[in-house]
Amino acid sequence: MFKLKELINYSPPIILFYGEKKKLDRDMRSIVKQTGSHIRYVTIDTDTSCYYHLLSGIVAGLGGDAESVQVASQWQSAVLQADHRSAGYGKETSSYRRIWNETFAKEAALIFLQFIKKTSVKQPAVVLLDRFEEIDYSFQRLLEKYLAPILSDVKNFKLILFYEGNSKPSWKTYDFDRYTHPISRVNRNLKNFVNPYIAGRPVRIKGGKKSSPIFVGRKPAIDFFIERLMQSDSPPLMGMRGERRIGKTSLLMNMECYISDDYLPILIDLQMIESPERTENGVADLIEKFGFEIAQRLRYHYHLEIQEPKKEEFRKNPAQVFSHFLNDIVSQIGDKKLLLLFDEFDRVEDWVIKGLLQLDFLPIFKKLILNNRGIVGIVSYTNRLTDLREEKSYWREFLSDIDAFHLTTFDEDAALELIQQPVDGVIDYSEEALDAILAYSGQHPYFIQLICWILVNRGHRISRSNLTEKDVALAAQEAIIRGEAQLNFMYETACKPKEREVIKKVVFSTESHKESYPVERLDKSLSGAVESLISRGILRKEHPNIFFRIGLIDLWVRKNFTAF
Numbered sequence: 432m433f434k435l436k437e438l439i440n441y442s443p444p445i446i447l448f449y450g451e452k453k454k455l456d457r458d459m460r461s462i463v464k465q466t467g468s469h470i471r472y473v474t475i476d477t478d479t480s481c482y483y484h485l486l487s488g489i490v491a492g493l494g495g496d497a498e499s500v501q502v503a504s505q506w507q508s509a510v511l512q513a514d515h516r517s518a519g520y521g522k523e524t525s526s527y528r529r530i531w532n533e534t535f536a537k538e539a540a541l542i543f544l545q546f547i548k549k550t551s552v553k554q555p556a557v558v559l560l561d562r563f564e565e566i567d568y569s570f571q572r573l574l575e576k577y578l579a580p581i582l583s584d585v586k587n588f589k590l591i592l593f594y595e596g597n598s599k600p601s602w603k604t605y606d607f608d609r610y611t612h613p614i615s616r617v618n619r620n621l622k623n624f625v626n627p628y629i630a631g632r633p634v635r636i637k638g639g640k641k642s643s644p645i646f647v648g649r650k651p652a653i654d655f656f657i658e659r660l661m662q663s664d665s666p667p668l669m670g671m672r673g674e675r676r677i678g679k680t681s682l683l684m685n686m687e688c689y690i691s692d693d694y695l696p697i698l699i700d701l702q703m704i705e706s707p708e709r710t711e712n713g714v715a716d717l718i719e720k721f722g723f724e725i726a727q728r729l730r731y732h733y734h735l736e737i738q739e740p741k742k743e744e745f746r747k748n749p750a751q752v753f754s755h756f757l758n759d760i761v762s763q764i765g766d767k768k769l770l771l772l773f774d775e776f777d778r779v780e781d782w783v784i785k786g787l788l789q790l791d792f793l794p795i796f797k798k799l800i801l802n803n804r805g806i807v808g809i810v811s812y813t814n815r816l817t818d819l820r821e822e823k824s825y826w827r828e829f830l831s832d833i834d835a836f837h838l839t840t841f842d843e844d845a846a847l848e849l850i851q852q853p854v855d856g857v858i859d860y861s862e863e864a865l866d867a868i869l870a871y872s873g874q875h876p877y878f879i880q881l882i883c884w885i886l887v888n889r890g891h892r893i894s895r896s897n898l899t900e901k902d903v904a905l906a907a908q909e910a911i912i913r914g915e916a917q918l919n920f921m922y923e924t925a926c927k928p929k930e931r932e933v934i935k936k937v938v939f940s941t942e943s944h945k946e947s948y949p950v951e952r953l954d955k956s957l958s959g960a961v962e963s964l965i966s967r968g969i970l971r972k973e974h975p976n977i978f979f980r981i982g983l984i985d986l987w988v989r990k991n992f993t994a995f
């Protein structure tokens with residue numbers, strides 16, 4: 432919680448709080464409590480208020496003397512008169528009222544200043560104003576234009592506005608920002624705040640918890656798997672495909688938080704398993720390694736002592752021995768089921784290409800899972816394998832009856848949750864800053880975490896908790912250096928030459944990722960490449976234009992290449 436003293440001494444004269452109603456109420460109660468006996472406060476319900484109502488309300492609330500109260504009531508009657516006079520002016524009404532209002536507003540502000548100076552010399556005054564979102568727009572402008580500047584001269588007076596809404600209201604045009612201070616539970620928190628973001632390593636929900644603010648947005652995928660696990664007749668081998676760093680490993684690691692206790696999940700990362708060594712019988716070798724991994728995990732995670740078969744036995748008839756081994760496990764875990772999660776299944780293709788693994792591995796593997804009623808499996812792989820279906824029949828066959836979930840970037844809600852939730856009450860992003868993070872990251876999990884990680888560090892460094900679009904632009908510059916490996920992979924490895932040609936064309940024909948490019952300007956021969964970039968989430972189409980979905984890619988290409 433903020434300290435009222437700090438607020439009074441260091442913040443601008445008008446402080447804007449915005450957020451959820453519940454939180455605002457809590458903050459307001461805390462301010463009221465802190466104001467205690469030595470600081471006075473007024474709460475004004477702004478239902479029907481205008482500028483003058485507010486001023487006169489404050490005057491009365493702060494215990495204005497007879498003279499001030501009289502002045503205040505004059506303001507009100509003047510307003511009523513003005514309304515009356517402007518009636519019948521037809522279309523002119525609003526502009527007439529505006530001019531009149533502004534002349535009068537300035538005058539009222541000066542009178543108000545006199546009053547405030549008189550009142551708050553001895554004691555600081557805090558005015559709380561609730562439901563600011565319901566106040567008339569022109570009022571906000573008058574406040575900004577006339578009241579805020581004069582209040583900067585008054586030391587002991589603060590006007591605190593409460594605005595219910597999840598995003599910052601946009602009063603940009605009148606530079607309201609200069610006088611406001613969005614949610615002021617500030618720096619003090621930031622100082623001891625540990626950067627919560629993880630960019631690169633898989634995100635794991637820590638011990639025993641069921642959720643984490645830095646693991647978001649995977650409900651559709653989780654529902655997909657849970658639904659299928661619950662159907663008794665569904666195939667016991669499922670798939671999950673998605674590009675590198677989209678969040679496959681993170682999801683597999685956290686599966687145990689979401690599925691019922693009837694399953695014992697075991698993660699087998701093919702990236703961590705050594706390649707099969709004996710080239711003449713890679714299948715036996717690999718299956719043996721799986722057996723070893725599974726036995727280890729059961730011991731470590733579930734304290735189940737399972738004897739793994741001896742090497743010599745494995746060599747004689749690996750499939751049969753492995754099958755016995757699995758049966759052994761299933762009989763030990765009673766009516767629970769083993770959920771085997773195979774991560775980085777692409778490795779199988781690498782081993783096949785290198786001649787370390789024979790092609791019969793795939794059907795043998797599948798059969799082992801399918802033939803055991805106590806076992807369910809999920810294999811995770813990138814789109815590279817799905818693309819290979821065209822040219823390699825063994826992948827076509829293997830993947831043909833696997834029901835797979837396609838993991839993609841976050842929807843906007845999940846992205847905003849990841850940007851705001853972990854830093855709630857510590858860092859505040861302006862509306863423009865939020866938009867900029869969405870645009871640079873393309874709502875891609877890794878890029879959001881990377882940019883936010885940099886932004887939290889930046890907040891620390893500059894001791895500022897309100898971060899703006901400018902801060903995000905600077906963070907993006909750093910992100911393309913820290914995220915070099917991923918960006919390089921996405922552009923150089925994952926893109927075909929024609930796709931790179933399209934990317935360069937768009938980058939070097941525009942000023943920034945915010946600008947669109949008319950698709951008909953591209954050569955017809957590139958239309959396939961455009962479609963593929965769109966389907967992979969790199970470009971976005973809004974007919975007849977294309978845009979970058981992930982602004983960082985644009986920025987990185989702009990930095991590292993020249994036009995042609």
Ligand SMILES: Nc1ncnc2c1ncn2[C@@H]1O[C@H](COP(=O)(O)OP(=O)(O)O)[C@@H](O)[C@H]1O
Binds near residue numbers: 646673674849878881
């Ligand atoms: N559900 C998620 N919520 C928040 N961030 C995520 C999530 N999934 C992935 N990330 C981010 O993406 C990065 C890569 O995730 P990872 O699971 O390793 O992807 P993959 O296995 O697909 O390569 C993580 O370091 C993290 O920054």
Ligand SMILES: [Mg+2]
Binds near residue numbers: 676679680681774
């Ligand atoms: Mg992974």
